[in-house]
Amino acid sequence: MMTKIIFMGTPAFAATVLEGLLAEGQYEILAVVTQPDRAVGRKRQIQMTPVKELALAHNLAVFQPEKISGSQEMIDIMDLGADGIVTAAFGQFLPTKLLDSVDFAVNVHASLLPKYRGGAPIHYALINGDERAGVTLMEMVKEMDAGDMIASDSVLIEETDNVGTLFEKLAIVGRDLLIKSLPDYLSGSLIPEPQDASKVSFSPNINPEEEKLDWNKSARQLFNQVRGMYPWPVAHTLWQGERFKVYEALVAEGEGAAGQVLVRNKKELIVGTGQGSLSLKTVQPAGKPKMSITDFLNGAGRDLKVGDYFDK
Known part of the structure; x- marks a missing residue:
């Protein structure tokens, strides 16, 4: 039966x-x-x-x-x-x-x-x-x-x-x-x-405050946060005072001030963290669609330069 x-x-x-x-x-x-x-x-x-x-x-x-x-x-x-x-x-x-x-x-x-x-x-x-x-x-x-x-x-x-x-x-x-x-x-x-x-430990649903990147954390912690929120709910920081979503990122070489742009060229954007640095790969500026970092740097982010800060 x-x-x-x-x-x-x-x-x-x-x-x-x-x-x-x-x-x-x-x-x-x-x-x-x-x-x-x-x-x-x-x-x-x-x-x-x-x-x-x-x-x-x-x-x-x-x-x-x-x-x-x-x-x-x-x-x-x-x-x-x-x-x-x-x-x-x-x-x-x-x-x-x-x-x-x-x-x-x-x-x-x-x-x-x-x-x-x-x-x-x-x-x-x-x-x-x-x-x-x-x-x-x-x-x-x-x-x-x-x-x-x-x-x-x-x-x-x-x-x-x-x-x-x-x-x-x-x-x-x-x-x-x-x-x-x-x-x-x-x-x-x-x-x-x-x-x-x-x-026993708990894993409550992610709240909006937890989605925000704290650049004072290590690059490894931020890498884990980004992938731990992709494809939902998606991690974010602030750029020009507006929400800037980060879908994918990788730990990178180099050290610098937390949240500061360390490397910026046509294909690469590396940001300093509390320990190490993070290379952003897939992002979404406010009011724009999800895009590769190359498309962002050659479009909406063309004015972004080394020394600029996220989340300020």
Whole structure:
């Protein structure tokens, strides 16, 4: 008999996990729960979540409660008679009443728990300069990401990684970990282990203040911040008093005053930091599109010169 599952998730990471469950053929996905459609981009076009797109392609029932707790959708979901719930980057807390209505509820969380509980574990792994990032399959409880751990796996963080590339890698890790571990967990042969409370750390969603570059930090710290916020929410500094987004940068040679332009030619812009220097690669001045540093220096930034400062 097939295990009946309610799947809950929202971004591409979750869609990859759902795809794995669908491909297995031993699980019946009764319904998918995802965040409501949102307006995105400059044109504010309404866009479906990646999980919804995949669910509709497989003719699955879709629920999109603004808040699942106390909603009619939650009652409807409970009435489906699922054996369990699988979540991956869903974006909402699940009420105890819902968790208690099924035999099991597991979450595919993109960190090596108990490190980085919360909504932005991949961002923090990069920003903090971690050597590895991973995924933990855990039991769901009322407290955020605090359930017993079923299994985990990890990958090396490469110098070329950013939030986008690491999300893609960990989505595959999470998919494979779930497919490998779920049968043994459901049979009782894989026993979950409690998290070590003394090693808990958190990764709350990035707030706007954290997006701003502090040029007094080292070049390595700023490099990690830039890639830890690319492609979203994107790091920024100030140029001519306006927001100047930095999408990509590299640690460079040379020392100089923090925030000061040290090298400026037609193809290169190097800025001093608290330790070392940073070469800006992809940027976006206020009111302009995202562009290469070459296009910026030969256009909007043609008046920028050595000795000028960012963030002043």
